[in-house]
Amino acid sequence: MEDKIPDFSVVIPIYNEEENIPELYSRLTSVMEKLGSYEIIMVDDGSKDRSWELIRELHTKDPRVKGISFSRNFGHHIAITAGLDQARGNAIILMDGDLQDPPEEIPKLYEKFRDGYDIVYGIRKERHDPLLKKMTSYLFWLILRRFSGVDIPAGQTMLRILSKRVLEVLKGMREYSRFIHGMMAWTGFNMITVEVQHDPRRKGKSKYNIPRLFKLAFHAVTSFSTVPLRIATYVGLISSLISLIAGVYFIYKKIFYNIPILGYASIIVSIFFVGGIQLLMLGIFGEYLGRTYQEVQRRPLYIIKEFI
Secondary structure: OOOOOOOEEEEEEEOOOOOOHHHHHHHHHHHHOOOOOEEEEEEEOOOOOOHHHHHHHHHHHOOOEEEEEEOOOOOHHHHHHHHHHHOOOOEEEEOOOOOOOOHHHHHHHHHHHOOOOOEEEEEEOOOOOOHHHHHHHHHHHHHHHHHOOOOOOOOEEEEEEEEHHHHHHHHOOOOOOOOHHHHHHHOOOOEEEEEEOOOOOOOOOOOOOHHHHHHHHHHHHHHHOOHHHHHHHHHHHHHHHHHHHHHHHHHHHHHHHOOOOOOHHHHHHHHHHHHHHHHHHHHHHHHHHHHHHHHHHOOOOOOEEEEO
């Protein structure tokens, strides 16, 4: 029975979700029992609470629950990668462990998946999050779609179904800087979106605050596009052109109208402005250089402390 390939592999990254795991298991299994054979792969991303203990308890009473425990926190998208590496099912379901994406929506996605699509994305009908998070999320997807160079559906949840051939391509992509949403879209396989219910978080706290969302957006863009580097070039050209025009203008006034060039404050402001632009551009270059450095190191994407 252990060697039998299940119809579904459900991959769930877990980070400090002890309050949600029992309900998640109960609701998920009641849904999956109606769809076919399955395995549930929970990846504990270095949780500080009892999440791993609960996963072990679930495995004891239900061998279909598999568990991966990291030696430390490696990040949400790395945890998803570890789950995908272990998935054996003919169809792979991804979802988060916070129950904001209801397991009861899975049959709706699977119905479309059976029509022959390789990726079926869940798109939120209505986002039940604080206003500030809604605004930053909208800005995130706007920036990502504009600059990533990949057609990524906006407003997607982690809830989705992948085909086996998408899984095999993702397994072959071993870059250290990982943005799973973009990597899936980059494969180019036929996809479709389905509106799903999005519930408010009832237990626990969201792991994505505002600074982390902006960091994720910058990480996503730099992982799939060199647009920031081109922007640095354009900003440099524009600032040089403005400086040239201003210089010619002041020389013209001095030669033809004998108007002295004054303004200590304006000179200081100009120096700080140009210096700020230079530091910003160096930061962008440094971001790409740092990613190259990480790739050259060839360290493992994650370290498994325990596997059940």
